[in-house]
Amino acid sequence: QKEVEQNSGPLSVPEGAIASLNCTYSDRGSQSFFWYRQYSGKSPELIMFIYSNGDKEDGRFTAQLNKASQYVSLLIRDSQPSDSATYLCAGPSISGGYNKLIFGAGTRLAVHP
Amino acid sequence: NAGVTQTPKFQVLKTGQSMTLQCAQDMNHNSMYWYRQDPGMGLRLIYYSASEGTTDKGEVPNGYNVSRLNKREFSLRLESAAPSQTSVYFCASREAGREGYTFGSGTRLTVV
Numbered sequence: 001q002k003e004v005e006q007n008s009g010p011l012s013v014p015e016g017a018i019a020s021l022n023c024t025y026s027d028r029g030s031q032s033f034f035w036y037r038q039y040s041g042k043s044p045e046l047i048m049f050i051y052s053n054g055d056k057e058d059g060r061f062t063a064q065l066n067k068a069s070q071y072v073s074l075l076i077r078d079s080q081p082s083d084s085a086t087y088l089c090a091g092p093s094i095s096g097g098y099n100k101l102i103f104g105a106g107t108r109l110a111v112h113p
Numbered sequence: 114n115a116g117v118t119q120t121p122k123f124q125v126l127k128t129g130q131s132m133t134l135q136c137a138q139d140m141n142h143n144s145m146y147w148y149r150q151d152p153g154m155g156l157r158l159i160y161y162s163a164s165e166g167t168t169d170k171g172e173v174p175n176g177y178n179v180s181r182l183n184k185r186e187f188s189l190r191l192e193s194a195a196p197s198q199t200s201v202y203f204c205a206s207r208e209a210g211r212e213g214y215t216f217g218s219g220t221r222l223t224v225v
Contacts, residue, residue, distance in 0.1 A: 008153065034213060043203055043216040044156070088155065099144060099163050100171060101214060105155035 003027060004091050006104035013111055019076040021107050023089030026070070033072045035063060036088040038106065044088055048074060079111045115139055117217035119204050125223045126194040134189040134220050136204030144207040145187035146214065147171075147179060149200040156203065162187055194224045 006023045013019045023033070032051040036044035050056045050063040050072070062075040072091075076083055086106040093100035117138045126132055138145065143164045148156040148171075158171030162181040176198060178190045191198060201221050205214040 006155075043218050044214075045216075046213045049213060090156075096161075096169075099161055099169070100158055101146075102158075103148075103156040105153055 002104075003093060003102045004089055004104040006089050006107050008105055009108040009110075011107055011109050013079050013109070015079060015081060015111055015113050017079050017111075019079045019083065019109055019111070021074040021076075021087050021089075021109065023072045023074075023104050024070055025072065025091050027091070027094045028067070028070065029094075030091045032091070033063075033065060034090040034101070035061075035072075035074045036090060036103075038086045038088060040085070076109075079109075081111050081113055084109055084111050117204055117206055117215055119202075119217035119220050121220060122218065123221050125225060126191075127225055128195060130194050131190065131192050132194065133191075134202055134204075134222075135186070136188065136217060137186045138204075138206040138215070139185065140206060140208065140215065141184070142206035142215070143184070143209045145181065146205040146207070147177075147187070147189045148203045148205065149173065149198075150203060150219075151200050159189065159202075194222075196224045198222065199224045 035048040037047045038044045048063040050065045056063045060077045064073045086108045088106045089104040090101050093102045120135045146161040147159040157173050160179040162168045165184045180188045203219050204217040
């Protein structure tokens with residue numbers, strides 16, 4: 001089992017809708033997770049991180065961490081075509097912690113007008 | 114303030130050739146990383162350096178070597194390139210006490 005798993009998508013949503021991106025992880029001891037956004041041909045960019053159970057909101061983005069069920073999600077409200085990108089979930093590895101950040105394969109999001 | 118700078122941006126190699134990918138950061142970060150990204154595979158860690166003078170293997174180290182030249186620079190060397198090493202390579206760095214990584218713009222490598 002991979003340490004961090006994501007559905008590769010594509011996830012297609014209309015402009016103005018809520019996009020929901022999900023990620024599951026295998027290490028019950030993991031304390032925090034990260035969401036990176038990657039535009040085509042560009043490098044990953046950190047957009048959200050969450051350290052505790054529950055929700056964390058930043059503008060149109062909400063990250064949710066559910067330790068009991070071992071999943072992390074990212075909600076994007078009022079989706080815009082500029083949100084179209086691949087979203088990567090990442091967490092510390094079992095063997096190396098934050099020195100071996102493990103990334104999911106990424107979910108491609110397409111927001112259509 | 115350039116952040117993380119990688120060179121070259123593009124490279125084509127023939128099988129068996131060697132080359133070194135360069136990475137430098139100007140943020141005084143302690144930790145540096147090399148990842149490769151392949152379609153459908155996400156980012157996979159090749160090697161990392163938790164601090165100047167130390168290096169450790171990641172998930173996919175075979176066929177690569179690294180050098181942490183100083184606190185700023187972390188290079189990745191392919192001694193004998195193989196077509197399986199065709200990929201996009203990203204260098205990243207991390208500030209001590211923080212967990213988020215800052216990535217360079219990447220090197221697109223093709224081995225023919």
